[in-house]
Every structure is written in structure tokens, then in C-alpha cells.
Amino acid sequence: MKKLIVFDLDGTLALSKSPIDSEMSILLDQLLASIKVAVISGGNWPQFQKQVLSKLSIGNALNNLSILPLCGTKYYFYDSDWKKLYEEDFNEKDRTFIIDSVEQAISDTGLLPKKKWGELIEDRGSQITYSALGQDAPLKEKQNWDPDFFKRKILKTALDKVLGDYSVNIGGSTSIDITAKGVDKSYGIEKLHEKLGIEVAEMIFIGDALFKGGNDEPVRKTGAYCIKVRDPEETKRIIEAVLAFLG
Ligand SMILES: [Mg+2]
Incomplete structure (x- = not known):
């Protein structure tokens, strides 16, 4: 059952x-x-x-x-209201290392956008997300940016070299997500x-x-x-x- x-x-x-x-x-x-x-x-x-x-x-x-x-x-459950059971955030050392590595990789690969909408790097606690055109980029701009995954594969390759202890994954249309391994x-x-x-x-x-x-x-x-x-x-x-x- x-x-x-x-x-x-x-x-x-x-x-x-x-x-x-x-x-x-x-x-x-x-x-x-x-x-x-x-x-x-x-x-x-x-x-x-x-x-x-x-x-x-x-x-x-x-x-x-x-x-x-x-x-x-992260895990939420309901008991008269929504409550957080736990959240597994990166510690300060991991967070700083990941953000520095992403900034370095963007600059090394020449992928810094000419125009951006909102922040490029978002700290979600247990996940650091890089959005190539910014968090608030319009859908159309996002769809046109990397339709064949070419740019993100270059970035992922660069990040995999320095962030081998973490998991680097291609996410939505412009983003790369970094989490703990597994x-x-x-x-x-x-x-x-x-x-x-x-x-x-x-x-x-x-x-x-x-x-x-x-x-x-x-x-x-x-x-x-x-x-x-x-x-x-x-x-x-x-x-x-x-x-x-x-x-
Ligand atoms: Mg789905």
C-alpha cells in the first residue's frame, strides 16, 4: 500500500x-x-x-x-501555520568561496553581461544561484541568451575545476546552481x-x-x-x- x-x-x-x-x-x-x-x-x-x-x-x-x-x-510542514523543520545552509567559508569562484569564472570566461536586470548572484542559503542576466531579466531576454547551453557549458567547465567539492548544475534558461554534493x-x-x-x-x-x-x-x-x-x-x-x- x-x-x-x-x-x-x-x-x-x-x-x-x-x-x-x-x-x-x-x-x-x-x-x-x-x-x-x-x-x-x-x-x-x-x-x-x-x-x-x-x-x-x-x-x-x-x-x-x-x-x-x-x-x-529545506523542509516545511503545517501545524496551524507553515513551519520550517530544518534548513541546511552553507557556512560562511563555503559561501564566500563559492561566490568568489563564480565572480572569477564570469570574468575569466568573458560572460559578464552588458546589461543586467537585478543581482547576478543569489544566495538561497543552501544553494547559490548565478543568473547570467540578473534575477529579474525578462523571459524573452533569458530565452535568447543561451538557447543551445553553449555559454553555460563553458561556465560550468570553469566552475567544475574550482568547485569540485560541490555540485554545479545548469538550471533554468540562464542559470547555474551550486549546491552541496549529491x-x-x-x-x-x-x-x-x-x-x-x-x-x-x-x-x-x-x-x-x-x-x-x-x-x-x-x-x-x-x-x-x-x-x-x-x-x-x-x-x-x-x-x-x-x-x-x-x-
Ligand atoms: Mg518539472
Whole structure:
């Protein structure tokens, strides 16, 4: 018997960076009334609030929901209000070394942008994110900047040389994420096992990027039952099937 349904966020529950729609919020409310649910994403806590939590009904069913921002290096649960169970931040020495290394690599590779929108380097606690055009760059500018990943591969190669003790990953359309080694969605699955006491084999994971190289793929090796979806519409049909099964 499965005891926990785990969802990816972007492309699975909602379109990228968008809130879940009203049909999805109703289905999630119903699901939370029957079974434990978790959401894992590489995004940070405010993104979950905006895209998911603000659209759910407030009530006891929220006690069944676990939120794992930054792949589970942060963990939030509900008990009359949202509370942080833990946060695994970089220490000051790591943080300074990573930020200095990123600044050096941008300058060495000649990738400093002529124009930028907001800060280039964001400290998210357990993840340092470099956004080549700034945090607030318009979508169109971002899409045109590095469509073939060429620039970010150059930067990643440069960073891998100095940041070998960390994990350097190509993120969204202009970004590079630096985390502690081994932090991906499989890390979040392990955290759920540890904190909820539910066996990984009793979990179902639903994600849109379970394909090779996708950011959900690491979950496959954990032993959770994985269901690959095309988009949030397909996720809704799966939730309906689960609801019918749970009765
Ligand atoms: Mg996704």
C-alpha cells in the first residue's frame, strides 16, 4: 500500500513559475484529505507559497503536506501555520568561496553581461544561484541568451575545476546552481523517508522530467514508484485515478 504521493512542481503541478489552476487546487485539497503528499522542487520557499500554498484551502488536511524547497535542503510542514523543520545552509567559508569562484569564472570566461536586470548572484542559503542576466531579466531576454547551453557549458567547465567539492548544475534558461554534493531530488526523497518514517517503496513520485538528464531522473534510483507526466493536465488525471482508488 502506498502511503505518500510526491510531486515535482514546475511542469507537473503547474506551468513553469505559474500558480496551480483551480481544478488542480481542488484535486490537491481532495488528495490531502485522504493521503500524505509532498512537493519537491529546486525552487525556493517563496515560489511554493506563490504557486501552490496560496491556492490550497486552509485546514487540517494541510497537516498531510510536506514542502521541500531546494530539493529538500529545506523542509516545511503545517501545524496551524507553515513551519520550517530544518534548513541546511552553507557556512560562511563555503559561501564566500563559492561566490568568489563564480565572480572569477564570469570574468575569466568573458560572460559578464552588458546589461543586467537585478543581482547576478543569489544566495538561497543552501544553494547559490548565478543568473547570467540578473534575477529579474525578462523571459524573452533569458530565452535568447543561451538557447543551445553553449555559454553555460563553458561556465560550468570553469566552475567544475574550482568547485569540485560541490555540485554545479545548469538550471533554468540562464542559470547555474551550486549546491552541496549529491543534492538532487533523490536527496529530498531520502529526507521524506527520514522525517516521515515512510519507506521509499511506499512512495509514488510524479514528475515531468523523469527522462534521462531530467531533474526528476535521480528519483528513479531511489526505489519510489515513478510516474512520468507530460504536463499538469496529465497529473490531474492521475490524481483522479488515485482518488478513485483511495475511495
Ligand atoms: Mg518539472
